Every structure is written in C-alpha cells, then in structure tokens.
Amino acid sequence: MKESLMEILCCPIDKHDLELDVETRDDEEILEGTLTCTECGESYPIEDGIPNLLPPDMRDEAAA
Amino acid sequence: MTTGEPPAEDLQGVYDRIADHFAKTREYAWPEVESFISDELDRCDSLERALDLGCGNGRHAQALAEAGADVVGLDVSRGLLTEARERATERGFVVDLVHGDASRLPFLNDAFSQIVYVATLHHLRTREARRQSLSAVGRVLAPGGRGLVSAWSTAHDRFDAEEGFDTTVDWTLPGGEQVGRYYHIYDPEEFRADLEAAAVEVIDCRVSSGNCYAVVAPPDDVL
Numbered sequence: 084m085k086e087s088l089m090e091i092l093c094c095p096i097d098k099h100d101l102e103l104d105v106e107t108r109d110d111e112e113i114l115e116g117t118l119t120c121t122e123c124g125e126s127y128p129i130e131d132g133i134p135n136l137l138p139p140d141m142r143d144e145a146a147a
Numbered sequence: 148m149t150t151g152e153p154p155a156e157d158l159q160g161v162y163d164r165i166a167d168h169f170a171k172t173r174e175y176a177w178p179e180v181e182s183f184i185s186d187e188l189d190r191c192d193s194l195e196r197a198l199d200l201g202c203g204n205g206r207h208a209q210a211l212a213e214a215g216a217d218v219v220g221l222d223v224s225r226g227l228l229t230e231a232r233e234r235a236t237e238r239g240f241v242v243d244l245v246h247g248d249a250s251r252l253p254f255l256n257d258a259f260s261q262i263v264y265v266a267t268l269h270h271l272r273t274r275e276a277r278r279q280s281l282s283a284v285g286r287v288l289a290p291g292g293r294g295l296v297s298a299w300s301t302a303h304d305r306f307d308a309e310e311g312f313d314t315t316v317d318w319t320l321p322g323g324e325q326v327g328r329y330y331h332i333y334d335p336e337e338f339r340a341d342l343e344a345a346a347v348e349v350i351d352c353r354v355s356s357g358n359c360y361a362v363v364a365p366p367d368d369v370l
Contacts, residue, residue: 088243091196091219091258095251127253133228135246136253141159141223 084113084134094120094127095138101127158270159223161328165318166226170204170234179355180207180263183295183362184214187261190293195260198287200249201267205231205242212240216261221245221252250280254287257365262287262294266358269298269330274341277331281345281363288365293350296342296361301334303357311337333359 092101099122107115116129118136128135135142162169187194194216199208202220204227211218220242222228228244235242247253249267262284271277284294301308311334317325333341335352338359342349348364 084245085243088219088245091254092245093253093255095247095253098255130246133225133232133244133246134253135225137223137246137248138251141248 084129084132085111086113088134092118092134092136094123094125095136096120096125097122099123156327158329159225161318161326162222162224163226165320165326166204166224166230168320169318170227170230173204173206176206176210177265177297179297179358179360180210180265180295183263183293184210184261187293188214191260195289196258197261197263198254198259199242200252200262200264200284201270202231202242202244203227203266205234207263207265208242209234209238209240211261211263212242218242219245219254219259221247221249223248250276250283252280252283252287256286257289257292258287260289260292262292264294265297266299268296269333270328271331272329274331278341278345281342281347284363285345285347285366288347288363290365290368292365294347294363296363297358298333298338299330300338300354300357300359301332302354302359303332305357306332308332308334310334335359 099120101118105113105116112132114132118127194214197211197216197218199220202208202222208218208220220231312332314330315327316330317327319325335354339352342361346366348368350364351362353360
C-alpha cells in the first residue's frame with residue numbers, strides 16, 4: 084500500500100486514526116507492516132502490500 | 148438454486164475459493180456503472196477519490212481509474228483482491244486495495260467523492276448489517292459526493308417472488324464442484340425502505356436488468 088492511503092484509513096471498529104509501522108518497503112509500496120489504532124490499540128497487519136482492516140472477529144474466517 | 152434456510156458458506160471463504168474462475172467471468176463493467184461514471188463526469192467535471200466497495204476483480208475500479216479517479220478498492224476476499232491487483236498490473240491502471248468488511252468500513256468520514264457499491268450489499272447476511280453498510284456509505288461520502296448502490300432483485304427473470312427473500316446461489320467451478328453463496332434478493336420496495344432507514348439521502352431509485360439501483364448522497368446533503 085502507498086503511504087498516502089493513511090490520509091483516509093481508520094480503525095474499522097471505532098473509526099479512530101491508525102499509526103503506521105513499516106517493516107518492509109519497496110520504493111513507494113509498503114509491503115509488510117502494522118497499523119495500530121491510536122484509541123483501542125487493536126493492530127491490523129499489512130500483508131503482501133494489502134492492509135487487512137477486517138474487524139478482528141472476521142480476520143480468521145478465511146483461513147479455513 | 149435452493150431456497151429456504153441457506154447452507155451457504157462464509158462469504159470470504161467462498162470468494163477465496165472461486166476467485167480465479169469468478170474473475171475470468173467478470174470482464175466488463177456494467178452499463179449502469181458506466182452511465183453513473185459518465186453522469187458524475189458531467190456533474191463534477193473531474194472525479195476525485197473514488198471507492199469501489201466490493202471491488203471483486205476490479206473491473207469497476209478500472210472504469211473509475213480510466214475516468215480519472217484516484218481509486219480505492221475494498222473487498223472481503225483476499226483471493227479477489229489478488230485478482231484485482233493482477234488485473235490492474237495487466238491493464239495498466241492504479242488502484243489502492245484494502246481488505247475489509249462492507250458494513251464496518253475502515254475509512255474516515257467524507258473520504259470519497261464517488262462510491263460504486265454494486266452486487267455486494269445482497270451478500271450481507273442480516274438486514275441490520277445491510278442498513279449499517281448503507282449508513283457507512285453515507286458516512287464516508289464527502290459533502291456533494293454520490294454513490295451508486297445495486298442489489299439483486301425479485302424483478303429478475305429467474306425469480307418468481309414478490310417479496311424479498313434469502314437464498315443460496317451456487318457457483319459451479321470448472322471441475323463441476325458447486326460452491327454456495329448467500330444472497331438476500333431484494334424486492335424493490337424493501338430496497339427503498341432499507342435506504343430510507345439508513346443514514347443516506349436517496350437521489351434516485353429504480354430497477355434495471357433485474358437489479359435494484361439507487362444513487363445516494365450523504366445525509367442532509369443540500370444541493
């Protein structure tokens with residue numbers, strides 16, 4: 084994901100801002116990292132360049 | 148197709164399983180979406196930041212991007228997001244992809260000038276989730292923005308029903324395996340009622356090609 088996306092992303096639960104923590108970057112693209120809600124502290128992974136902002140109760144459903 | 152208690156699988160799991168085959172059968176943008184985009188270009192001169200909500204393989208994200216929008220595509224299926232990314236690379240358009248849920252959108256208020264939300268609302272399993280999702284559309288639309296919402300309707304030839312109902316529609320994979328997808332088939336009056344119950348302003352509501360369509364604006368949008 085591009086860092087500019089941070090302008091519009093928020094926590095899906097309480098709609099507060101997210102804090103970006105980058106682990107791997109390829110030019111403009113953030114490939115791996117974490118988004119953490121500044122209010123509730125829930126963290127959301129950035130996986131292979133796509134932020135996973137599913138609410139936590141839906142996050143594991145697709146793993147089956 | 149079977150009616151009654153839907154034995155449909157979980158939506159994410161279903162679309163992850165069928166993503167590759169599904170994407171191959173979703174080549175072209177719907178004419179109703181093309182005309183929404185062209186109406187928006189007439190109304191606004193240029194498109195700003197747009198959301199393809201339930202973007203699937205990204206065919207409508209592509210149409211929005213080619214009309215000049217800065218496009219974000221959201222889908223519940225990681226498999227479909229991968230298909231959308233491949234399509235964007237192959238066709239040379241830009242889309243920012245987000246994995247998320249249509250009734251709990253991870254976007255700030257007023258984030259988008261246009262939203263295309265087609266053939267997705269009917270997959271949400273409860274009326275409450277569908278209304279919550281329509282309100283979320285109203286919340287993330289910027290003042291003066293417009294959204295196009297569609298859902299499958301009892302007006303479609305394949306259904307013989309007057310009232311909305313829940314059902315499972317099978318997707319047949321190339322090997323013959325069938326995968327059930329949950330749908331709520333809307334009757335047009337119920338579609339309008341859900342829009343009116345949600346925090347959105349309805350600009351236009353109609354039936355076309357067996358689908359209910361609405362053009363919506365943010366609540367209390369005075370234009």
